[in-house]
Amino acid sequence: MQLINALRAALGDSAVLTGPEDRAPFERDWRGLAQNPAVAVIFPQTTAQVTEIVKLCADNGVKIVPQGGNTGLVAGGVPAPGGNQIILNLRRLHQIRALDPVGDTITAEAGATLHAVREAAARANKLFPISFGAEGSAQIGGIISTNAGGMQVLSYGSTRAQVLGLEAVLADGRIWNGLGALRKDNTGLDLKQIFIGAEGTLGIITAATLRLYPAPSAQACALAGVADVAAALELFTRLRHQCGPALTLCEFIDGPAMQLGAAHTPGGRLPFGAPAYVLLELSALDAAATPAATLERLLAEALESGLAQNAVIAQSTREAQGFIAMREAVSEGELREGGAVKHDIAVPLAAIPETVAAIETLVATKYPDCRLNIFGHLGDGNLHINIRPPAGQTLASLATRKTAITIDVEALAVARGGSFSAEHGIGQFRLAGMRAHKSAVELDLMRALKAALDPQNLLNPGKLLPVKDLS
Structure with a gap:
């Protein structure tokens, strides 16, 4: 294939995987619920190489799936059905470019793991406050692209609050260098916000300048x-x-x-x-x-x-x-013991008890053979509502009811002024929620941004926006 030969010439043979067995671990999401084939898995080492990959794929009509540590729970970093996609895995783009102990900032490339960033901060007696169980695998680019939360949002805010600047490759191959470290910069639109939480659909994040904090004594x-x-x-x-x-x-x-x-x-x-x-x-x-x-x-x-x-x-x-x-x-325990129909909702704090009571009643009356796990971040109203199959059975036993369960749980949250996705994003698994709960105005605004920045729908197709809304 012409594209594969061009990619190998640009990156080297070891940076381009095409064999089915080599590709398989990257094509499958963490929970093993989504797996669709890619043409290849690509491993760039520099932002310039990402630019070259984007241009080659655009010229050959091949879509790009940006991928970090692939620890997400909504299959946002693996191919959607439809084929003719490459996976652009950023794990080799992993340098810590700078750490400023006076300005309390760190600049890291997208493939740096959360653990690596936290360790670099700790060596300077600083704290990077985003923390969750997958920090050894989760990468900074993916964390920013999904606006991940974690257990300390209560005090420090989500990932969005930690980002001071970004470097991103656009769908036309241009590099936007917005790696500023300023706390104040009121010179027009805050462009970095467009890419935070966009799940790689508007540009490929290649580096970020992040806030640090004094380490607790x-x-x-x-x-x-x-x-x-x-x-x-x-x-x-x-x-x-x-x-x-x-x-x-x-x-x-x-x-x-x-x-x-x-x-x-x-x-x-x-x-x-x-x-x-x-x-x-x-x-x-x-x-x-x-x-x-x-x-x-x-x-x-x-x-x-x-x-x-x-x-x-x-x-x-x-x-x-x-x-x-x-x-x-x-979450790991749930996966090992048959899986769960997972939900990531948020409601106003005062509505937490009645929401939990409504969900408990829903499961007891409509899905009485299922087991319910509820846990989450109490201070920010984010609850993980996980409905497990009967003891000894796998998630496959809920296949015919999975959609109905999710519709019911999401509706209970939204009816109380909540969200059907608090920190996991949309990916492939929350598209129905977007159709059901986002207004026409909201979807139109998102489509307008997508059309302006990625008119060929080159970047991460089948994610964030319902597939039928984009050609």
Whole structure:
């Protein structure tokens, strides 16, 4: 094929995979729910090579699927049905270009893993606050393209809030160098915002300048047991009122989800049983501060009032990491034990208890043979509603009901002023939600941007916008 020969000439044979067995791991999403063939998998090492790939594909009428660590949950980084696509994997574009300890910024290429960026920041006694379980694989370009969240959005905001500048290759092959590090730049449209959360449909992010923060000097982590999500929300509200931004993590995990996470964490052990759990973290910049003492006092008050049923404060960094690891292992546990129909909703904080109650009623009455896991980021209203097949069965047993389940769950969230996708994005799996819940005006605005920046629909086709809306 002419394109493959041209790509090999430009990048070298090792940077172009065409064999079915070589391509397969990159064609399949993390959960194994989507797998469609690509013409090839390409591994550029420089932004200039990305430009060359884009131009070659445009000339040959071949679509491009930008891919990072392929850890997403909506199949946004793998080919959609339709063929004639290459996967442009950015893992070789992984340099940390600069770190400015005075300006508190780091400039990293798109293929740098989240772990690598956090480690580089830590070596300079700085913090990059985006954190989630897949940080060893997830890449900066994909994290920005999906506007990923994580467990510390409560204090620091989502990925969008961390991006000061971007470098991106456009669909016509031009490079936009917007790698500024300014906190203030009021010179027209903020172009980087167009690409953040666009899932690679408007341009291919190749590097980013990101905010850093002073690393905390003292932290305390605790696991509290509560009766239900209403008690969890009240506990969060009390802590937020008394601790303000020092409350850097507040996660809700129902009992079944936490038990599953513990079972799939090496050495995982819950210190006590409870109907539901709240995972908490307080942080302080002042080395003389005592967040552990503050947390002990506040949790003692919660226990005395009956708001909490039990609580344990981690006595070491290792124990704190163990609590967090059990929370992060829930999704992996679900996958290993048959999978789940996953939902990533957000609702206003005050609506969390009634939303959870409505979902519990929905499952009990309409899908009584299914098992329900609910966990998520309590402080920002983001809940992961995962409906599992009956014990001993796989996700295939829910094939005929999967669509109906998702329609029901998304409708409950949207009816309460919420979103059907809080941090996972749209990809291939949330297109029906876009059709159902986005207004004609919103979709028209998105289509207009797509048509202006990518008139050939070259970049990541079949993602973000419903396929039927683009030729």
